[in-house]
Amino acid sequence: MEDGVVSASLLPDETGTGAREDVTVTGEAEQKKTDALFKTSLCSYFRKFGSCRHDLQCRYAHGNDELRPRPDGTWDPTSLKGSPAHTSESQLSSKRKGQEEEEEEHDDDGGGAERGGDGMPSLRKCIQDLPLRWSSEDLNKLLADKGLKFNSSRKRKHSSVAFVEFECNEHAISAKETLDGLLLKSKVLKVVDAAPRFWEMQRVAVLGDEERLVDPADSKSTDISDVVTPLAKLPYDQQLEKKRAEICQVLKKLVRNVRKAMSPNVPLPQWVMDAKLRGGLCCEFDGVVASPLVDGYRNKCEFTIGHSVDGKRIVGFLLGNFREGLSTVMEPVECRNVSSNAQIYAKALQNFIQNSELPVWDKSTNSGFWRLFTVREGRATRGDSNVAEIMLIVQVCPTGVEESIKLKEYDHVGQALASFAVEAHLPLSALLIQEHLGISNAASPDSLLLPLSIPQSAGSEKTGRGSQSFIHDYICNLRFRISPTAFFQVNTTAAEKLYTLAGDWAGLDSHTLLFDVCCGTGTIGLTLAHRVGMVIGIEMNGAAVADAWTNAEINGIKNCRFFCGKAEDVMQSLLDEYLMKEEHSNGVADKEPKGTVEAPTKFLDSTELSSVQTGDDASTNQNELGSHPEDGEKENLGSGKFTSVVVLVDPPRSGLHPVVLKLLRTHERIHRLVYVSCNPDTLLANAVELCTPSGTGDPGKGAGQRGGPWRRSAVGLARQRVKSMPTSSPFSPVKAVAVDMFPHTPHCEMIMLMER
Ligand SMILES: C[S@@+](CC[C@H](N)C(=O)[O-])C[C@H]1O[C@@H](n2cnc3c(N)ncnc32)[C@H](O)[C@@H]1O
Numbered sequence: 001m002e003d004g005v006v007s008a009s010l011l012p013d014e015t016g017t018g019a020r021e022d023v024t025v026t027g028e029a030e031q032k033k034t035d036a037l038f039k040t041s042l043c044s045y046f047r048k049f050g051s052c053r054h055d056l057q058c059r060y061a062h063g064n065d066e067l068r069p070r071p072d073g074t075w076d077p078t079s080l081k082g083s084p085a086h087t088s089e090s091q092l093s094s095k096r097k098g099q100e101e102e103e104e105e106h107d108d109d110g111g112g113a114e115r116g117g118d119g120m121p122s123l124r125k126c127i128q129d130l131p132l133r134w135s136s137e138d139l140n141k142l143l144a145d146k147g148l149k150f151n152s153s154r155k156r157k158h159s160s161v162a163f164v165e166f167e168c169n170e171h172a173i174s175a176k177e178t179l180d181g182l183l184l185k186s187k188v189l190k191v192v193d194a195a196p197r198f199w200e201m202q203r204v205a206v207l208g209d210e211e212r213l214v215d216p217a218d219s220k221s222t223d224i225s226d227v228v229t230p231l232a233k234l235p236y237d238q239q240l241e242k243k244r245a246e247i248c249q250v251l252k253k254l255v256r257n258v259r260k261a262m263s264p265n266v267p268l269p270q271w272v273m274d275a276k277l278r279g280g281l282c283c284e285f286d287g288v289v290a291s292p293l294v295d296g297y298r299n300k301c302e303f304t305i306g307h308s309v310d311g312k313r314i315v316g317f318l319l320g321n322f323r324e325g326l327s328t329v330m331e332p333v334e335c336r337n338v339s340s341n342a343q344i345y346a347k348a349l350q351n352f353i354q355n356s357e358l359p360v361w362d363k364s365t366n367s368g369f370w371r372l373f374t375v376r377e378g379r380a381t382r383g384d385s386n387v388a389e390i391m392l393i394v395q396v397c398p399t400g401v402e403e404s405i406k407l408k409e410y411d412h413v414g415q416a417l418a419s420f421a422v423e424a425h426l427p428l429s430a431l432l433i434q435e436h437l438g439i440s441n442a443a444s445p446d447s448l449l450l451p452l453s454i455p456q457s458a459g460s461e462k463t464g465r466g467s468q469s470f471i472h473d474y475i476c477n478l479r480f481r482i483s484p485t486a487f488f489q490v491n492t493t494a495a496e497k498l499y500t501l502a503g504d505w506a507g508l509d510s511h512t513l514l515f516d517v518c519c520g521t522g523t524i525g526l527t528l529a530h531r532v533g534m535v536i537g538i539e540m541n542g543a544a545v546a547d548a549w550t551n552a553e554i555n556g557i558k559n560c561r562f563f564c565g566k567a568e569d570v571m572q573s574l575l576d577e578y579l580m581k582e583e584h585s586n587g588v589a590d591k592e593p594k595g596t597v598e599a600p601t602k603f604l605d606s607t608e609l610s611s612v613q614t615g616d617d618a619s620t621n622q623n624e625l626g627s628h629p630e631d632g633e634k635e636n637l638g639s640g641k642f643t644s645v646v647v648l649v650d651p652p653r654s655g656l657h658p659v660v661l662k663l664l665r666t667h668e669r670i671h672r673l674v675y676v677s678c679n680p681d682t683l684l685a686n687a688v689e690l691c692t693p694s695g696t697g698d699p700g701k702g703a704g705q706r707g708g709p710w711r712r713s714a715v716g717l718a719r720q721r722v723k724s725m726p727t728s729s730p731f732s733p734v735k736a737v738a739v740d741m742f743p744h745t746p747h748c749e750m751i752m753l754m755e756r
Pocket residue numbers: 013014015016017486487488489517518519520521522523524538539540541544565566567568650651652657678
């Protein structure tokens with residue numbers, strides 16, 4: 001869900017999949033060594049703490065000695081070797097080398113402003129009133145022109161401030177003397193010490209993909225609400241206007257990037273030629289649909305358990321990204337997107353944990369017990385804003401805790417939360433412990449989930465001792481079961497608007513075969529099932545697939561099939577199977593699509609659920625839970641009645657896999673595509689691959705341009721990849737709309753209809 005930078009818990013995309021990539025696994029060490037990027041970046045843990053548990057097997061360099069150049073000959077820009085100062089002097093004599101070794105030592109012990117403390121001038125300076133258009137490169141040029149030496153600099157476009165770190169007082173003082181008061185483009189520069197907190201926040205803002213710069217002059221910006229909901233201070237209509245302008249830019253960029261990707265001898269598609277008539281946009285844009293609920297709209301919040309600045313145990317949000325040096329957690333007060341129920345439960349758990357003997361997770365040592373707290377809410381009926389069901393998930397790391405102590409603590413926390421629910425008259429339907437041993441709090445969907453019993457008096461729906469492992473919500477008049485790790489849109493009422501629009505644009509009828517790619521619990525496909533011949537849902541999370549089958553059953557929907565697997569692995573065979581069925585008059589396919597498994601349709605109790613979640617072979621589940629119902633019916637559904645195939649994709653923030661893009665491009669039966677996206681940047685990149693006409697030139701050409709792939713933007717990579725796309729008819733963007741699913745944050749969901 002939302003923002004890697006602020007807190008993993010609040011990113012729009014809640015795939016719940018994948019632990020951090022930078023976690024080194026011993027067994028992979030050899031393979032990593034052959035990786036061209038092995039040891040080409042500095043290890044952040046080693047840099048900060050002087051050691052790293054992966055030791056020699058770490059894929060990242062422990063200090064500048066170990067650092068290797070990148071395949072294009074450049075150095076990690078955060079390293080001394082990659083700093084502009086070093087680069088400009090790297091050809092220097094061996095005398096300089098001795099100095100460099102000294103620098104490395106400083107770098108490895110965490111150096112920086114701390115050494116400038118104790119009354120000494122800070123080594124981290126904030127330069128104010130710089131030109132807004134300047135990037136770091138412009139700033140570096142100024143520093144180099146003035147002969148100033150520095151370790152690193154950060155300047156974002158559209159910000160008037162920059163941060164520069166110096167190696168020693170002498171360099172810092174010299175920079176202040178040279179730059180403070182300097183007249184630059186009719187502004188007088190000001191150089192001040194960067195306060196550690198702002199330094200950290202700036203690092204986070206600069207490295208994140210959000211426009212979330214913090215003005216050091218604004219003391220209020222230490223407020224966690226500024227980090228979690230940075231737009232909250234703007235009136236809502238201005239937030240919508242800001243998002244509208246940003247989406248317009250994306251729509252313009254599609255035109256520019258497709259033009260750029262095309263070779264000059266290929267005629268421009270009509271939609272590109274018509275863009276001028278639309279003010280540069282690639283297609284009609286229907287603006288941004290407002291969220292029906294603007295405050296407290298989130299039905300899911302993930303709270304980090306950690307320490308406040310003064311060492312108090314807190315259940316709240318991280319001030320920034322730990323890798324960027326931030327591990328402070330602040331209470332979620334005044335975060336306008338968080339519901340009151342979530343705030344209340346967070347406080348309740350915080351009270352419990354403050355008295356617990358077990359430690360909270362410490363990111364610097366990767367040890368501790370209490371880690372993350374998730375609150376998920378479901379409404380009683382459609383349109384009803386009353387929350388009827390709440391699921392609480394407490395994530396812990398039980399490593400090193402005696403079994404009996406651990407179980408006692410589970411019991412205690414369960415009792416405490418259940419009693420609190422009764423006292424506070426709050427619903428409590430599901431209460432689970434998630435055991436997770438990884439370094440990052442992002443547990444994989446197959447981590448162990450233990451349902452705790454909820455006493456009779458707690459909870460509004462489930463009574464008696466025992467616990468269910470799911471909650472329910474309503475979208476477009478349908479009831480949905482939601483498992484702990486399954487994705488469900490966090491703003492339910494806005495999701496209804498999104499799904500309705502997507503369905504209206506898809507041009508559906510009873511002869512349509514609808515593919516719902518990345519279907520989660522089946523929400524989109526099931527809400528549109530009555531308008532099509534058949535829905536095929538594809539989803540990689542097994543628990544979500546089980547939910548989707550159950551949701552079809554709860555709502556009496558019979559024309560939907562859901563498959564568990566990665567779209568890139570299973571979509572081709574599903575298209576083959578279901579379209580082949582249509583071609584064969586008996587409509588029966590002999591084989592299941594390769595690598596796919598239809599999930600069980602039966603309701604799962606918590607034991608069965610955890611067998612799905614612990615990654616047991618889903619076919620075993622199918623066998624254990626009985627044969628697939630409606631087998632006979634399934635054979636009839638495809639028999640020659642589909643006159644159109646529509647694909648609706650709703651991928652995670654990273655967008656669609658190249659295999660899926662190629663399949664969409666090359667499958668001759670797919671003429672209409674509805675792309676639902678929570679990340680306009682990846683939609684843009686994917687649309688470049690889908691919409692650029694074939695014949696764009698030599699695939700090898702340009703491969704070496706602008707450094708290696710790690711230096712290119714997603715859209716730059718897409719322009720490159722489109723050159724190897726097999727000759728095929730391109731899609732044209734037809735119309736786009738955005739739906740504001742995330743008021744007060746910079747995020748926005750959008751839909752683009754593409755046809756050919
Ligand atoms: C943005 S959510 C959309 C879910 C659903 N359409 C909804 O609105 O509730 C993306 C979903 O894609 C799934 N997913 C991520 N990568 C996938 C892949 N490669 N193949 C299939 N599903 C994937 C995630 O598990 C998640 O459920």
